[in-house]
Amino acid sequence: MPSRMDESQPGTRHLDGRRLARCLEAGMRRVVADQDRLNRINVFPVPDGDTGTNLALTMNAVRTALAGHRDEHAGRTLERIADAALDGARGNSGAIFAQFFLGLGDACADRRLLATGDLIEAVASGAAYAREALSDPREGTILTVLTAFSRELEGLAGRELDFAGLLERGLARAREALAATQNQLEALRRAGVVDAGGQGFVDLLDGIMACIRGDAAVDLDEGQLPEDIEAAFPDMGASGHLEHRYCTECMVTGDHVNRRALREALAPLGASLVVAGTHRKVRVHIHVNEPDRVFEIAASHGEISSRKADDMRQQSGTAAGSAQVAVVVDSAADLPESEFERLGIHMVPVRVHFGERSYLDKVSLSSDQFYAELASNPQHPKTSQPAPGDFRRLYQFLVSHHPGVLSIHLTGRVSGTFQAAASAAARIEGHGRVLAVDSRNASLGQGLVALEAAELARAGLSLDDIAAGLDDSIARTKTWGLLRDVSYAVRGGRVPRYRKIIADLARLTPIIRTYPDGRIASGGALFGRRNLVDRFARMIAREAAADRRYRIAVAHASDPERAQRLLERLLDLVANVESHFLTEVGSALGAHGGPGTLVASLQALPARRA
Helix, strand or coil: CCCCHHCCCCCCCCCCCHHHHHHHHHHHHHHHHHHHHHHHHCCCCCCCHHHHHHHHHHHHHHHHHHHCCCCCHHHHHHHHHHHHHHHCCCHHHHHHHHHHHHHHHCCCCCCCCHHHHHHHHHHHHHHHHHCCCCCCCCCCHHHHHHHHHHHHHCCCCCCCCHHHHHHHHHHHHHHHHHHHCCCCHHHHHHCCCCCCCHHHHHHHHHHHHHHHHHHHHHHHCCCCCCCCHHHHHCCCCCCCCCCCCCCEHHHHHHHHCCCHHHHHHHHHHHHEEEEEEEECEEEEEEEEHHHHHHHHHCCCCEEEEEEEEEEEHHHHHHHHCCCEEEEEECCCCCCHHHHHHHHHEECCCCCCEEEEEEEEEEEECCHHHHHHHHHHCCCCCCCCCHHHHHHHHHHHHHHCCCEEEEEECCCCCCCCHHHHHHHCCCCCCCCCCEEEEEECCCCHHHHHHHHHHHHHHCCCCCCHHHHHHHHHHCCCCEEHHHHHHHEEEEEECCCHHHHHHHHHHCCCEEEEEEECCCEEEEEEHHHHHHHHHHHHHHHHHHCCCCCCEEEEEECCCCCHHHHHHHHHHHHHHHEEEEEEEEECCHHHHHHHHHHHHHHHHEEEECCHHH
16 A cells, blocks of 8 residues: 655655645654754854754744645745744744745745745745844854755756755755864864754754655664763853853834844844844844843834743753753742852743833843832833743753753742643653642742752752652741832732721731742731831741741842841841841732832751751
């Protein structure tokens, strides 16, 4: 009985939309299957180990768009692929792939059947589009491989070759160009690897070629993968290694987006700029230190969406590290940046909205900037949980480097963040396992639960071992907040206006606290306005047992002096404090507490550490 692939056997000189989709699907499956290796050899432009993940996410977006595809028109199929790639593009290489597909689609939009000559023309268009999307094209990258493949095909124009013969020659030349990248860029030479994006393109061609030949499956050629990549980059993960910290992306849409003007405006901000797309929809990718400047400029050229800013400093540390478990939090968790860096904790930012303007919490909007905006902007901020795709992108990257990922989130009683994380965790494919956990806490309390988990991960415990103790860690962690002014909670709809009137008349300063079931609710009030810090500290200290050791954390909303006094008073009152820190209250709680809010958390340490 003939196989399904017989219709694309050697001798094929035309492909319709369905056959074309099937061949590209085979190529994309091959890229996805190779994502771990692509991550490992990703050392240029920065050694952050995410090229495989980004390409897998880009390819999977296209595969989803092609699922059940029945259009026999080749040109419309390529346009569908290009549009899905642009929407789903992630990272530098993903944006370049999207632009390449866009070039293919534009060249063949009116072709119902794709002939070998059409393919040659389309590939030339795609390679040119990809090069034009970059502000600083570099040889020794995917562009070099694309160009070599395109020129080889152009040299075969007019020959009596079928698709198999054409692609076989082109693939051989692409492999030669890929091998040469190792000597074209110093970073690749030092690591002894080829360019990861270029390898991804060769993977795509390999899969397409296997489909054209009718091969059901072909093993990946792992090639030579040096074991000492980290030795070639001893400073991977070091805080001062990267010139630009955030891999920043967004989508810009409008009636006529001027890509050249947008590229010129963004180029001075950073490096690795890719502006891919059409005059109606553009994907921006750039490495910068100030993501909000990218979003500001992009917003002046059209409507922006799909904002993201991945911390490459954290990613570089993960690529160089060997911990069994990676720990993730959402940005509602309040910890000093030094603790995030010390323990390699990853963060997915919450969205903060002031009217029509949106920010990535703690990434494109610092705590100081948030409180300044809160005090001056008549529009009260709203926060929204990260989309499941934000979590999924990070999880997909982390499982390629760690056997386990533990994601710890703001209490599900006040936010859907945990549900979004759990949904994303359930869809992760890879060697690692992802566990999403409801911290049943907030702010510092969520941060302390994550901190303890990260310390255990650093000590070498497995995901199952850490997870087994999480309920105990959560039960041992308590959090309180002292609200100087409840008017912000009224503006945000958390507190009825009449309660503010009563509090003002009675000279009450309300206290909120977390409860074991995850509620954040009233924890009483302090009468009068005198000695608030001292009385707040004494109330918290009464919860501490004399025979336990503790970790104490204090955070403030634009009030560092009162926070310092609170911490000092707690250290006086709680006898057995093993560690402590002071930080800022983030927007998740600060939007309702307002400037002057003080937060304190008390975490009893497990008996084995007493």
